[in-house]
Amino acid sequence: xxxxxxxxxxxxxxxxxxxxxxxxxxxxxxxxxxxxxxxxxxxxxxxxxxxxxxxxxxxxxxxxxxxxxxxxxxxxxxxxxxxxxxxxxxxxxxxxxxxxxxxxxxxxxxxxxxxxxxxxxxxxxxxxxxxxxxxxxxxxxxxxxxx
Ligand SMILES: [Zn+2]
Numbered sequence: 001x002x003x004x005x006x007x008x009x010x011x012x013x014x015x016x017x018x019x020x021x022x023x024x025x026x027x028x029x030x031x032x033x034x035x036x037x038x039x040x041x042x043x044x045x046x047x048x049x050x051x052x053x054x055x056x057x058x059x060x061x062x063x064x065x066x067x068x069x070x071x072x073x074x075x076x077x078x079x080x081x082x083x084x085x086x087x088x089x090x091x092x093x094x095x096x097x098x099x100x101x102x103x104x105x106x107x108x109x110x111x112x113x114x115x116x117x118x119x120x121x122x123x124x125x126x127x128x129x130x131x132x133x134x135x136x137x138x139x140x141x142x143x144x145x146x147x
Contacts (some may be wrong), residue, residue: 004040004090007032011059013040013090041089043082046097048104055120058093061145062120065096066111073132074115080135081117084142091146119145 005014005025009032016025016034025034038044038054046054046064055062065081067074078096085094099106099114109118109125119127119141127141 003042005034005037006040006058006060006093007034008037008053011057038093038095040091040093041086043085043094043096046095048102051105055095056123058120060091060093062093062095063142064118064120065094066099066106066114066116066118067096068100068114069098070100071114076132077115080138084135084138088142092142121145
């Protein structure tokens with residue numbers, strides 16, 4: 001299976017075969033190292049410090065799962081978010097942000113409870129879902145985001 005890495009330098013999409021991931025991949029367009037860059041197809045951990053670069057400057061639409069490790073409903077939707085990240089590989093970037101350690105982004109976007117899912121397109125927050133909503137609801141919002 002190929003994974004897709006969005007270049008942190010130029011924003012171009014690089015397809016990396018799974019068996020080459022152990023090598024140190026570089027962007028095919030600008031040559032910047034892709035080590036540690038977010039991967040489409042999986043849920044990437046996110047920090048406050050990375051938020052602007054990885055979410056607001058992403059060339060792919062983005063879903064951010066604001067969660068807390070001690071929150072039961074968060075654990076309920078985590079595997080759903082995992083599954084959807086795989087399903088939308090190459091079309092969507094998915095992140096999870098631990099609000100117990102990363103509080104700046106949650107404050108900035110007025111997150112009042114977890115889990116909260118925020119949807120971004122072209123650097124703008126365009127949609128959100130609060131609580132452990134059903135998979136079909138999340139999928140519908142992703143379809144809207146990609147439309
Ligand atoms: Zn590049």
